Amino acid sequence: MQRPDDLDPEIRQFIASVQAGWARHPSLASVGIAQARAIAEQVRAPWAAGGTVMARVDDIAVPHGAGAVRVRLHTPASAAAAGPVLAYLHGGGWTLFSIATHDRLMREYAQRTGFRVAGIDYSLSPEARFPRALDETATVIGWLRDHGAAVGIDPGRIAVGGDSAGANLALSAAIDRRDAGEGGLIKALLLNYGAYDDRCDRMSHHRYDGAPYMLGRDEMRGFWRNYLGGDTAAPPRAAPIRAALGALPPAFLCIAECDVLRDENLDMAQRLEAAGTVVRREVYPGASHSFLDAISSSALADRAFDDAARWLKHALGRPLAR
Template sequence: MHDGSPVLDDLDPDIRRFQREVAAAYGRYPDFDRLPLAERRRVAEDVRAPWTAGGPVMAATEERRIGPHGVRIRIHRPDHRPDMPILVYIHGGGWTMFSLDTHDRLMREYAARAGVAVVGVDYSLSPEAKFPVALDEIVSAIRWLRAEGSALGLDASRIAIAGDSVGGNMSIAANLRLRAAGEPVLAAMLVNYGALDSRPVHPSYTRYDGPDYNLTTAEMAVFWANYARDAADLDDPFACPMRADPAGLPSAFFAIAECDVLADENLAMASRLADAGSAVTSRIYAGATHSFLEAVSIAPLADRALEEASAWLAMQLGGTSR
């Protein structure tokens, strides 16, 4: 029984506001989990729309379909400098939801802050497209940029990759695929609260599970089930980077939300990469939940995280950090 003393909230106040407002927006659809998948995706786009509004204005934005898969990409340029380095961005959403639109502000933030051209990849979603379709599309986009980027006025020799949640997963996996094919890995990778281990064995899955946070253990189980074709995929290192040999992977920055079911697997992956010889920078953002970067319009904590990662990216790529 509560004794009347104040109940301490472990979330940053602005991140708690973000979490509550997102939860309330989904709460307008009490039957959300029973809606057809297409309708759930539409609702998710609506819920995220206020958080992707505003932010930096780009000098140019264009879309095109590229490569043998006809993948749609969106290119944000913060200015008109020639030979700008490239950041490939892979959005999160459990392989099941979200889009270039839900993550457009994050892409523009990195473009403006790091002084890079950001290329968002509109990969195919699960469960319609199972592993490895999305990863194939991302690797195809990287190869296309290496071949054609200079024709767009970009520096194809300076490419990094970044992503949040499952986008962090596929950022690492894309480098694993390039390494396996005997191709150079990318210059750097930025992992924002990545979904890196298919088994919920880490303590943070218990500590930060439930409706007070932005991602639950049950949701992650559904996402993995949507992505994998069968149980064997859950052990495939291209699907589950925690199973991979980390030798020879690029320098990495891990932005880790303290109050996230995925926090401990990000710490573990960062440690494995460092032990294998990669230069690793890890930042744990106290009081942050999964998806907290999307709260940049109201949260100084998200602003700081974006600024720190962007400064690191500019250093890795030779961009022009503001």
């Protein structure tokens, strides 16, 4: 039995507002993928607006294969001439959302850290299935290392982060860099309520299932099918809960208490720690999936941003070597 009273009151109101936005449109299941994405952009637009204004915003086309990956670089007024960067991957089940829906979120991190934030507009599923988005992420990280100095980035201070499916991509990208012999390239991981296990069978998947808590178990399973192309078990590179987790950079895990993904996030924190990774886990009582998007109205989201910003500044505070 669902008991939404366990949600923080401001988060409950945020979810109600989002659900009211969805209710003004046809259900996503009844429309094609292009219309579903357009609806998702409209519903999330109010939550991506407002907040601090950046000193500079640049859209960069990073070459990848025969095409390019769009990267939006947010530069706050307090950014150093050669400073750290947080490469950020938006959530949306590898299927929905964009750097536009997560614009406010990225600007919050930029303002609170003083770092540049590079939003990666990776290709979406089901048209571009695993490992396309992960390969594009690797390309962008390599570009930041090789060309970032031209846009004010210290290539020795790269962090990678994301929320939900984006946290999956961030962690898997760090595992890929380690396995490629570049384990020192990524200095820190910011992992917000990540999707790490395609089985979706833990207690929290049942306890916090459905619209009152923002994300449903069946919805998450559908996202995994879009990403993988079917119901076969995900390989470790897609579902990092199955991967070897040693020799990874320090990680901050933002975990929402009232989230279907809570238990796999707690499990991931334990596995990272057992593998020797330095982990800071923060469980936010009364928080739902996507609660960071409520920053315009939620003290809990505000605290979570501040917690992560302080941690990132500590993790990437070393100045550029001269």
